[in-house]
Amino acid sequence: MELDPATYDGSLYRTLTGTVIPRPIGWISTTSPDGVDNLAPYSFFNVVSVEPPIVMFAPGPRPEGLTDTAANVEKTEEFVVNVVTEEFAEAMNETSATLARGESEFDHAGLGRTASTKVEPPRVEGIAVAYECELEEMRRVGSAHVLTGEIVYAHLDDAILDVEGKVDVGKVDAVGRLAGSHYDAVESRFRMERPD
Numbered sequence: 001m002e003l004d005p006a007t008y009d010g011s012l013y014r015t016l017t018g019t020v021i022p023r024p025i026g027w028i029s030t031t032s033p034d035g036v037d038n039l040a041p042y043s044f045f046n047v048v049s050v051e052p053p054i055v056m057f058a059p060g061p062r063p064e065g066l067t068d069t070a071a072n073v074e075k076t077e078e079f080v081v082n083v084v085t086e087e088f089a090e091a092m093n094e095t096s097a098t099l100a101r102g103e104s105e106f107d108h109a110g111l112g113r114t115a116s117t118k119v120e121p122p123r124v125e126g127i128a129v130a131y132e133c134e135l136e137e138m139r140r141v142g143s144a145h146v147l148t149g150e151i152v153y154a155h156l157d158d159a160i161l162d163v164e165g166k167v168d169v170g171k172v173d174a175v176g177r178l179a180g181s182h183y184d185a186v187e188s189r190f191r192m193e194r195p196d
């Protein structure tokens with residue numbers, strides 16, 4: 001199939017989310033100005049810069065305008081990225097439910113909160129990797145918004161570190177999103193050395 005986005009009348013969403021795979025999932029916690037903790041998964045998520053460390057995620061459009069996550073970050077300029085591992089996959093899915101604004105996804109999914117060090121939103125209790133972020137920029141890109149945030153503090157469970165204290169990629173059982181309700185787990189890792 002050849003496809004010109006300008007004239008294609010099928011689902012570009014399906015095409016893009018079914019082929020740009022697997023996507024890491026940033027499980028974003030925020031706190032609203034009136035103190036409600038929000039938690040939602042975003043697979044339009046990645047690292048942008050290392051110095052300084054900056055991550056991005058992209059909430060798509062909603063009939064009411066912004067997602068709760070984007071609305072909270074716009075007002076408070078803070079968020080936490082929780083990295084979704086297999087043991088949290090089902091809870092992550094639970095938190096993608098559309099809830100009333102005053103209801104917290106932490107409570108809806110039966111998740112505990114652990115206080116952050118430098119920002120207000122808590123991280124998910126028991127999560128192996130969490131990055132506390134301050135908003136760098138929020139801007140409109142196409143029909144979505146791209147939010148970039150500088151990591152101001154990181155929590156890494158000792159269980160995912162090697163003897164030298166570096167992250168052991170063999171111990172981070174991150175879950176990736178494919179299209180729709182399809183996910184993948186890291187089941188076979190392999191090595192390939194880069195040429196000089």
Ligand SMILES: Cc1cc2nc3c(=O)[nH]c(=O)nc-3n(C[C@H](O)[C@H](O)[C@H](O)COP(=O)(O)O)c2cc1C
Nearest residue numbers: 040041042043044058059060067068069096097177
């Ligand atoms: C694995 C997964 C990844 C998702 N990724 C995105 C995304 O990148 N952008 C987006 O707008 N919605 C995404 N969603 C949908 C939101 O998580 C969902 O609409 C959620 O209710 C938004 O919550 P909020 O309004 O509290 O921010 C995703 C859902 C799931 C289950």
